[in-house]
Amino acid sequence: MVVSLFSSISVIVQAQVYPSTGTGWVLPGSWEAPLTTSALDSANDVKRWEAQHADIVFGSMQDKVMNKKLISMGYMYSQKLDCKPGKPTAWLSKQSALTGLDLEDLYLHFSEDTQLEAASISQGVSYLLEGSPFHVILIRNGNYATARFPLTMQPNDELVVLSSYPSNSLVIAADIAPKVQQAIALSSPSEGIAQWKPIHSDWQHDQGEWQGSLDIQYPWQSSSARIEGRELNTGKQALSDGLQVWILKLNWQANSKVERVAFKPWLNYQDQRLVIPGWDSVNDRNQDGVVSDQEFYSRKNFKASARFRHQARLIPAGHMWPGTCWYRLNFGNKLLNDLHAKWYRYDWEQQGLSGAYNDDMAKLLGNNQFTVEAGGQLQELPFKAGNDEASLYYAKQMADFLALVKTHTKTHWLAANISDLNLWHYDGWPQALRDVVDVWLREHYLSPAMGLDRLYRYWDNFALARQGDKSLIMVSMKGGRSQVAPLLSTAWHQDIETGLALYYLFNIPQRTYYHSWNAGFYYGSGNTTDKNWYRQGVPKNWVYQPSAMLKVDIGQPTIAPKGHRIVSWRNKTNDVDIKAKTSSTMLGDISVAPANWFWLYRSGWGSDFPRHGVIARQYSKGLVVYRAMNEPNNTAFMQTKPLRVSLPGDYRRVMPDGTLGASTRYLELGGYEGVVLKKVE
Incomplete structure (x- = not known):
């Protein structure tokens, strides 16, 4: 145990690569063989070099042994699951089926039809707007293959359509309409399908497509994609991980060309507005999980038009990263919170991670995520989306959930990315949320030409350290000499030298970690280009980190020398x-x-x-x-x-x-x- 000379903070001294500060990487990966240096020969050489020249990692080295030798904090986004299910959704759906929980309770829902302003819509939402199945398998002569449209179906062929949500309407572009069978789950849905049940379908032909209304047997239980011990899967990892899906089987009585199979979409996006239907269980009078046509046209709440509960899930339209689609999660269900926390324990153990960093923790339920033009009332919370009150309440719930994650994982490395946000100036970040985080990613916090005014105001790093937190402080080359003269080697080296000096102004031993980066926000371990270094083809982290300078021991920060005025x-x-x-x-x-x-x-x-x-x-x-x-x-x-x-x-x-x-x-x-x-x- 040592006590710093410049504060009363007591910290456990940890071994580190360099004598005067800790160092770290941000989202390493995509390693490449260097093209214009002989210092490192292969992509594996670059990866090994990175593992030897940092103490912590925000992300993963994609190697369990390497991760465990470092402090590796994987990526997490606890307030969302992807619209198109991946590994987390697969694990959660399988475990909820085993324990008898309804995974739908893990999502937030609108209780009334809601119109959101969205000047642009992420390409990832097309999965829902087009009604795309999660997977379609062609069974021909007992062999399974991924269905590649267009294809010609023969009378003995079958299409198995797997969906990540229930639906009772199909849209099929084909010569003739198919016969449809519904998958009936075994008593333990995680074991798969018990049988296929033929169902009646009403088809109407319109503009070259068949619109089908299906007489599904309800309640319709999802299941694993297995029948008689065989996987109904042709390479989808989420299905192998146990994703619970709703399954239909189609076959044609005569040869038919099939160009598309989809479900009828429930979202409507036009004129830069996304309409999401609301769900009210009073409209489902027989409580079988679906609002039938008869129930729909005589429903008690005409402000809610969702046929299934999943159709009312919250999507932060217009505020997602390119190519993504997210559902906002519900932190109000204790049993599912516990299951969700166990997912992180499982995932971190599998990867050899010490913890994870939660991204976008300031993007919750406020107007920076939901611009509500009509509706917006939430089913699980007594608020409407798109306002500070809802966001603050949700942030406190999120803090409780993250505390639960720490209880299950025993981590002291729960991190958050806040860039240069001063948490003492941001009302949307409650004290509880600040207190639960151990480590902060200060993305692009410092830059060579940042100027004095920012330095005067950057006291928050020292306030975070005072409360016992750690921070990775990123020095970006944004605005420096290398931005003025990007092909000048001296400009880049002077920016990096200045950046290290700036970082040392903020360095607090055992509390801060140094990371040097270019001016962009796309991270990784690949080679430089003519846009981010004066020479192409050398590993980014290798050239950005001033390793030789860091090896020089300058000791630890001390008090100012006598006779000098304090800043x-x-x-x-x-x-x-x-x-x-x-x-x-x-x-x-x-x-x-x-x-x-x-x-x-x-x-x-x-x-x-x-x-x-x-x-x-x-x-x-x-x-x-x-x-x-x-x-x-x-x-x-x-x-x-x-x-x-x-x-x-x-x-x-x-x-x-x-x-x-x-x-x-x-x-x-x-x-x-x-x-x-x-x-x-």
Whole structure:
């Protein structure tokens, strides 16, 4: 146990790769063989190098042994499941079937028809808008094959249609309409199908397609895709993982060309609006799980038009990543919360993970996810979607769920990505949600030309550390010299050198981890291109991390040297300015770990926040300095005349290749330039 010289935080000392700070990777993967360096020969060499040059990973090394040697935090998005089921949904659906739980209770639903504004719709929603089956299998002469449309069906052929949701209407583009059979599950649905039951179908031919209304036997139980011990599967991993599906079998009495098989969609997207039907169980008078035609046209609640409950699930239309489709989850069911938490325990054990980081924790039920034009009332919560009140309530529920995950997994590495969001300034993030997180990903938090004004306001890193949390601080090259001259090698190396000096201003031993990246948001371990390095074909993490500089031991942060003025922090909120010296342990009523920044130079002493200056931080074996003006990313300031500043002792500059310059008591600094120095013993 050691006690920091600059705070009263007690931490357990962990072994780390480099002497003066921990380091980490963000979403490594897609390793490639280097093309323009002989230092590493293969993709495996790159992967091994990464495993040896970081302490933590946000993501996975995609190797259980490597993950366990590091602190690897996998990816999680606890507030959603994908519209097209993947591994988590498969596991949850199988386990819920085994325990007799209704997985539909894990989703949030609209209780009334809801219209959402969506200027654009993610391509991933097409799975629902087109009514696509989860999988279609052609059975011919006893052999299973994935159905590739168009195809010609022969009288002895069969199509098995597997769906991730129940439906009672088909849309088929074919010469003639098929006969339909319904799969009846065994008493234990996870064991598969007991039999096929022929069902009556009413078909209408319209615009070259058959619209079929199916006389399904209800309640219709989902099952695993197995019959008589054989998998009804031709390569879908989710089916092999036990995804519970609703299954139909089609066959034609004569040869027929079939071009498409789909379910009738229930979502409507047009004029930049998505309409999601609401579900009200009072409309399902016989409580068999479906609103029949008779029940629909005489329903008690005409504001709810969903035929099945799943049709009312919340989709954050217009606010999803490209190519994705998400359902918002319900944190109000204790039994399913427990099952959901067990999924993370299972998944992390399988991958050798220490924990995971939850993405988009500020994107819940507010108007940054749901722009409601009509309707919006939630079934499981006493709120409408699209407002701060609903989002705050949901955030507190989410905090309770994440605490449950920690109980099941015993992790101390539950993380969240908040970029540069200051949690003390964000009302949508309640105290409970802040308290449950152990580690923070500060994506693109620092940049070479970030300027003084941001430094004055970046006290929140020290507040998070004070409450015992860890952070990975990413230094991005955004706005730096390499953005002005992307093909100039010296520009890239100077940005990385400045970025490391900036990071060392924020470094708190055993609490912070360093990551150096380019200006983009697409991470990975592949090779550079002409857009993100001056030379193509070299591994990104290998060139972005200044490994040689990191090997130089500058010790740990200490108090400022005597005779130097201390830099102040600034907390401006609600038009009230609160300031405190960076040597303080309190900023107003907020507890912070001291940073002990001091001035080597500043333009005037009339304000605590000068417009130009050189900020420094002393280490037990070194010094870090950064020159900037208030304004960020000023290209003219990059060309400003170098400024000569005195140093508080004899130091040698740490060069990009890890060598040390000559001993000096003076330093020439350009605009937006940072330097790491080694103390002369």
